[in-house]
Amino acid sequence: MKIYLVGGAVRDELLGLPVRERDWLVVGGTPEQMVLQGYTPVGKGFPVFLHPQTKEEYALARTERKTGIGYGGFTFYTGVDVTAAEDLCRRDLTINAIAKDETGRITDPYNGLADLKKKILRHVSPAFTEDPLRVLRVARFAARFFHKGFSVAPETMELMKKISQTGELDSLPGERVWQETITALNTNNPEIYFEILYQCGALIYFFPTLRENYQPADNNMCCPASTAMMMAAEEGQNSLIRFACGFTPWKSCLADSVACYQQISAMVKQLKIPSKYAEVLLAVVQHLPDLIAVEKTDTETLLRCLERMDAFRRYERFLVITTACDYLLRAAKKQRGQQGWLKEAASACQKVNVGKIVAKGLRGRQLADEIRTARLKKIEKCLHAAGTPCPDNRAGQ
Numbered sequence: 001m002k003i004y005l006v007g008g009a010v011r012d013e014l015l016g017l018p019v020r021e022r023d024w025l026v027v028g029g030t031p032e033q034m035v036l037q038g039y040t041p042v043g044k045g046f047p048v049f050l051h052p053q054t055k056e057e058y059a060l061a062r063t064e065r066k067t068g069i070g071y072g073g074f075t076f077y078t079g080v081d082v083t084a085a086e087d088l089c090r091r092d093l094t095i096n097a098i099a100k101d102e103t104g105r106i107t108d109p110y111n112g113l114a115d116l117k118k119k120i121l122r123h124v125s126p127a128f129t130e131d132p133l134r135v136l137r138v139a140r141f142a143a144r145f146f147h148k149g150f151s152v153a154p155e156t157m158e159l160m161k162k163i164s165q166t167g168e169l170d171s172l173p174g175e176r177v178w179q180e181t182i183t184a185l186n187t188n189n190p191e192i193y194f195e196i197l198y199q200c201g202a203l204i205y206f207f208p209t210l211r212e213n214y215q216p217a218d219n220n221m222c223c224p225a226s227t228a229m230m231m232a233a234e235e236g237q238n239s240l241i242r243f244a245c246g247f248t249p250w251k252s253c254l255a256d257s258v259a260c261y262q263q264i265s266a267m268v269k270q271l272k273i274p275s276k277y278a279e280v281l282l283a284v285v286q287h288l289p290d291l292i293a294v295e296k297t298d299t300e301t302l303l304r305c306l307e308r309m310d311a312f313r314r315y316e317r318f319l320v321i322t323t324a325c326d327y328l329l330r331a332a333k334k335q336r337g338q339q340g341w342l343k344e345a346a347s348a349c350q351k352v353n354v355g356k357i358v359a360k361g362l363r364g365r366q367l368a369d370e371i372r373t374a375r376l377k378k379i380e381k382c383l384h385a386a387g388t389p390c391p392d393n394r395a396g397q
């Protein structure tokens, strides 16, 4: 029995990157031997075991055969006769198909080392087309390693186009698409993920509403949504803000936010996007036109805008929405700063002591009116204290 370190751990080590997770390949071993040595089997459809101490995954070498459609349609063969090279052959990219034994000796049957040097994401074999998940994985690796100078090999891009055209993408569950997408959003260059998916035809398939954001413009300018997402990534914003920026169909949203809202609702449902993300995106699409239009000096308009955004009951969500809109407006080089005023107004309104007003014994309309009046006063005071300078000079700094 021989054990190799494989996959991402070998790749990242060779790239000089920190190793996050270690996967091991066991050649010449049987399930019985593994159990005897204290490993715990994990129910994954093929023999994978957890190490008794480290809990890292040890998989018996296997070959696979396509027997059904799409992502799950494989049968596996594991036997003591399966070699490391045979196991590595079923992997997606050459840079992910390098193994290292306990002495540090590298097994590299598909020239992954050369591709690491050339900074190329290249498929291992024509069997690449058998699993549509690989389209998303390659786009994700392209985003992750873009800053290192990596790009997708033209011949691999051709296979990705082929997968996108055959209808195989249909077999990917929404959750799996989301899992790859959220991981890509957290890379240094999430825009590359969407650009690669656009180039191979998968973007239009999964996220039809995003076509306008990622198709190259005649003037070579990036769309504000893509630029906003890049800025948010550069400034270390979390995936929620990056997602809300990159997934807002900018032009459609400004042209007809109601229709846009409906399209986005359908997309988030179909892809089963977690509600925390879906809600924020829908709120951005709904309120972006409002945020562009709102005027700083009109306290009533400011308050109405805050009420429409549910800013008092859901203050944290309001902050996320306005931050995402801020990036979008900055990226579009639109007049910036109204959200700054809104945030200040919302923060001032937070200081209204609602409990004290309720304690006065007011009910219904009267109570609501009193709270509104108190909030209007706070907004007025906040604008007055600031001397109502030009908003661009304040929030834009």
Ligand code: ATP
Pocket (backbone or CB within 6 Å): 006, 007, 008, 009, 020, 021, 023, 090, 091, 092, 093, 096, 097, 131, 133, 134, 137
């Ligand atoms: P990450 O650092 O993002 O986890 P990784 O390469 O370790 O990257 P894993 O999903 O943990 O990614 O997979 C481990 C290894 O298994 C990969 O390096 C690759 O060799 C192989 N692999 C995983 N998924 C696929 C797939 N869908 N098709 C082919 N090979 C795959």
